[in-house]
Every structure is written in structure tokens, then in C-alpha cells.
Amino acid sequence: MSIAEKTPSVCNRQGYNVYAVSNKEAIRKLLKIQGGLNGHANNISYLLLVTGNNNYMSNWHERNQAFIDGGLYAMSLIYALEYVGVGACPIHAFFDEPARKFLNIPDNQNLILYIAVGNYPQKVKVPKSPRESYKRKTTFIE
């Protein structure tokens, strides 16, 4: 996880936090709340929850910044874990209030996403997830 420490953030404020849950019962409970990763609780060694901390932001112009910095940090974590050969799957944190209550997370932190972490089996099948070309996503202004 230390590889992700290099993540850039606004004014280098590093306004993000991670809850790293390894207790199996807690993982099962959180995944039940999460609702989008059914049947995989036993394969997960850590369930990470990345939050963005509004205490690092100063006014309404910065209202989205905790999500941006936390999102960037989450992406760095995923790349870092995969780089060292550990499986890392981002999953949404749509149902944030029950999870907040369960983990006792203060109101100043936005729940951004979970990362399900586990070991790959020797052989693994992955779905094809095609991506659109950058050309369709980029407006070149010359």
C-alpha cells in the first residue's frame, strides 16, 4: 500500500482515509450492505473502504475535491496492489449510511468506494471489458 502514497492531491493535502477490514464477519456484513459482490465474501482477505475527508477542504468551491483526491488515491491503490500480484476490484459504496454506521465513520468523511482484495488462483478467467477509444472521449481544441 505504500506505493500509493505517491498519489497527487490538491495542495498535497492528502485528504483521504482507508478502512482496511479483515474480520470475515465484518466483511460479510459490509458486502451484504454493498449488494454488488454476492457470493465472494470468502475469497476476500481485505475489504478496503476509501473515504475523502472534507476537513481538508476549506469552502464550497472545494466541495468535490475530497471525492477527487480519494478517487485518485483509490486508483493508485488498485494499480499498486495489482502491480505486486494481488487481486484488487473496485466496488461501489452507494449505500453509504448503513456502512458509515457499521464502521463508525465520522460525517466529515465521504464514502467513495470499496476495494475487494484477494489472491488470484493459478488460473483465472476474466470477462472481456472493451473500452472506447480515447478519440471518442477527448475533444481536441487547437
Ligand SMILES: Cc1cc2nc3c(=O)[nH]c(=O)nc-3n(C[C@H](O)[C@H](O)[C@H](O)COP(=O)(O)O)c2cc1C
Ligand atoms: C466505482 C466503481 C464501482 C464498481 N462497483 C462494482 C460492483 O459493485 N460490483 C462489481 O462486480 N464490479 C464493480 N465495479 C467493477 C466494474 O464493473 C469494472 O471495473 C468494469 O466493468 C470494467 O471491467 P474491468 O475492470 O475488469 O476491465 C466497479 C468499478 C468502479 C470503478
